[in-house]
Amino acid sequence: MATSKTKKEGTPGPDDSAFRTQSELSDVVIVVEGRPLHVNRSVLSHISPVFLKMFNGEWKGKAEVPLADKKYDHFVELLLCAYPPQCKLISMETLDVVLPLADEYGIESIKLRCEEFVLARLQHRDMEVNNPPTKELVHFLYLADKYKLKKLLEETVEKVIHRSYNGKDCVKMLNEFGLLSVEVKFRVTSERLCLINR
Known part of the structure; x- marks a missing residue:
């Protein structure tokens, strides 16, 4: 969504x-x-x-x-x-x-501008408590995956692995998480497991 x-x-x-x-x-x-x-x-x-x-x-x-x-x-x-x-x-x-x-x-110039806009928004939202909402973050992850935005993919994967995977509004319950490519889903899951097992 x-x-x-x-x-x-x-x-x-x-x-x-x-x-x-x-x-x-x-x-x-x-x-x-x-x-x-x-x-x-x-x-x-x-x-x-x-x-x-x-x-x-x-x-x-x-x-x-x-x-x-x-x-x-x-x-x-x-x-x-x-x-x-x-x-x-x-x-x-x-x-x-x-x-x-x-x-x-x-x-490509507009795709790059879109990526830079989201990266700047993420950097700005990092300073806020809500940092950004999980739904928005997963949406950005979905866009990065779908449109092959490499920098944005790195940034969103790094952020999403720290989010909750339990409860109503958790990462894996969001529709767009289910729409991610197999490769990105696997990467998020494996990096999250590594984080938990540290």
């Missing part, structure tokens, strides 16, 4: 004004949920090998391309984080939206 807040009914979506209309720099329209986003193919190709391949392949020469199975607000969030001059900061509200799309489109 994601810890990021989901958009409430009636709340405004992300600011899409930079992509709503054609500009001197836009040369292609990406259509998401029937709504146009005016973007520059060179910019997207520069940040994403997946877009580069599409613009040189199936989308070559097309002025308008539809993206199926994507949410408009989510794709706008990705553009806001990736597209100069916006380069919006990653936040808890956007992490679970932006990271999967960055992974899907191979935008």
Whole structure:
């Protein structure tokens, strides 16, 4: 389960004004949920090998391309984080939206920014009593595992082995712990056993 807040009914979506209309720099329209986003193919190709391949392949020469199975607000969030001059900061509200799309489109710079955001959050939360809540920590472990974020994986494994494994809200009872890869589950379990047997 994601810890990021989901958009409430009636709340405004992300600011899409930079992509709503054609500009001197836009040369292609990406259509998401029937709504146009005016973007520059060179910019997207520069940040994403997946877009580069599409613009040189199936989308070559097309002025308008539809993206199926994507949410408009989510794709706008990705553009806001990736597209100069916006380069919006990653936040808890956007992490679970932006990271999967960055992974899907191979935008390593955004994946790195997501990882750095979580690492900074963990470092900040270390100074707090709740350090962070176990559910949030396991969520970050799940993201690190799923999206191959090595530094974050090291940090979250080190923290999660010190958490409770008994009781209602313990590590192993959380849904996302069950979704971890076999390798990461084994690593967490074995490192925890080593810690207990010291």
